[in-house]
Amino acid sequence: MTIDPTTLAAILAMAVITYLTRIAGIFLVGRLALSGRAKAAFDAIPPAVLVAVIAPTALATGWPETLAALVTAVAATRLPLLATIAVGVASVVLLRMVAG
Amino acid sequence: MNKPFAPSAPVDMARERAAGIRDIMPVMIAAAPIGLLFGALCAGKGLSPAEAGLMSVLVFAGGAQFAALELWTWPVPIATLAFSTLLINARHILMGASLAPKMRGFSLGQKLAGFYVLTDESWALAERRAKDRPLTPAYWFAVAGLLPLSWVGATIAGAVLGSFLGDPARIGADFAFTALFIGLIAGFWNGRVSAAAIGASAAASAATYFAFGPPWHVAAGALTGIAAAYVAAPAGEDAPEAA
Numbered sequence: 001m002t003i004d005p006t007t008l009a010a011i012l013a014m015a016v017i018t019y020l021t022r023i024a025g026i027f028l029v030g031r032l033a034l035s036g037r038a039k040a041a042f043d044a045i046p047p048a049v050l051v052a053v054i055a056p057t058a059l060a061t062g063w064p065e066t067l068a069a070l071v072t073a074v075a076a077t078r079l080p081l082l083a084t085i086a087v088g089v090a091s092v093v094l095l096r097m098v099a100g
Numbered sequence: 101m102n103k104p105f106a107p108s109a110p111v112d113m114a115r116e117r118a119a120g121i122r123d124i125m126p127v128m129i130a131a132a133p134i135g136l137l138f139g140a141l142c143a144g145k146g147l148s149p150a151e152a153g154l155m156s157v158l159v160f161a162g163g164a165q166f167a168a169l170e171l172w173t174w175p176v177p178i179a180t181l182a183f184s185t186l187l188i189n190a191r192h193i194l195m196g197a198s199l200a201p202k203m204r205g206f207s208l209g210q211k212l213a214g215f216y217v218l219t220d221e222s223w224a225l226a227e228r229r230a231k232d233r234p235l236t237p238a239y240w241f242a243v244a245g246l247l248p249l250s251w252v253g254a255t256i257a258g259a260v261l262g263s264f265l266g267d268p269a270r271i272g273a274d275f276a277f278t279a280l281f282i283g284l285i286a287g288f289w290n291g292r293v294s295a296a297a298i299g300a301s302a303a304a305s306a307a308t309y310f311a312f313g314p315p316w317h318v319a320a321g322a323l324t325g326i327a328a329a330y331v332a333a334p335a336g337e338d339a340p341e342a343a
Binding site for chain 2: 002003004006007008009010011012013014015017018019021022023024025026028029034036037038039040041042043044045046047048049050051052053054055056057058059060065068069072073076077080081082084085087088089090092093096
């Protein structure tokens with residue numbers, strides 16, 4: 001049961017920020033009517049962040065990872081989340097074997 | 101389906117609670133293997149089961165937790181993790197602003213406590229329920245409050261089991277993040293605007309990673325993607341939305 005102080009600080013920072021995003025809406029009711037381009041930009045935040053996090057692994061590691069990411073993207077359009085992960089992991093293992 | 105509201109009639113608490121449990125059960129089952137994966141990847145990054153469990157209890161936001169783990173290095177880049185968390189969870193602000201006016205029977209304390217467990221899933225279920233009947237605290241605390249049991253339990257189990265697995269790259273588990281994120285991104289897909297955001301973010305992130313290295317690729321990709329969505333969205337639809 002070890003807890004590193006720096007890790008604890010990071011977890012607490014994440015927790016406080018997350019809780020503030022969760023309750024902010026209570027106090028913004030009626031004052032937050034995003035529409036048009038502003039709403040589109042706000043809606044794009046989660047996918048834009050998620051892509052930015054994985055882009056180095058998917059695009060700048062090697063061709064097996066890039067190809068596996070493409071296979072996974074196709075799987076994601078028709079399979080549930082867990083099956084998509086299984087397809088992604090299986091394809092990267094196979095492609096890395098091919099690459100040697 | 102539009103039943104008339106009857107605010108004076110006593111609400112059947114037990115039935116409200118049962119409806120919440122019934123609605124969240126499939127989500128709890130689906131969250132368990134994802135939590136196991138998160139715990140195992142925590143172990144791979146060198147986090148203890150206590151630290152992994154603590155993160156799931158205190159943060160309780162899957163997307164932000166996986167992103168933090170992907171960005172996790174030693175020494176821990178606290179500012180990077182906090183910024184990434186803010187960006188990924190900013191959507192909660194709009195979700196809360198949409199749901200809060202529908203929580204008429206809630207005290208402020210119940211809203212503040214209830215939103216601690218706000219997630220994409222419980223939010224979607226509550227919004228759906230609020231379409232044809234009043235949202236009750238009994239329903240909300242069942243539908244939103246039970247999910248942490250599954251997520252936190254699975255995280256700790258995964259972290260304990262994961263420490264026996266060894267190097268995650270050996271079984272391709274290091275790619276599980278990427279595959280998971282691609283699956284999550286697909287859930288946000290809404291056509292041309294998201295395509296612009298995703299393409300721009302990927303290109304800017306990879307280029308920044310090449311040129312400057314981590315952690316700048318996250319902010320560069322995210323901001324470029326958000327700007328691309330703004331440009332790609334049709335202009336002129338600036339009439340305020342009906343509440």
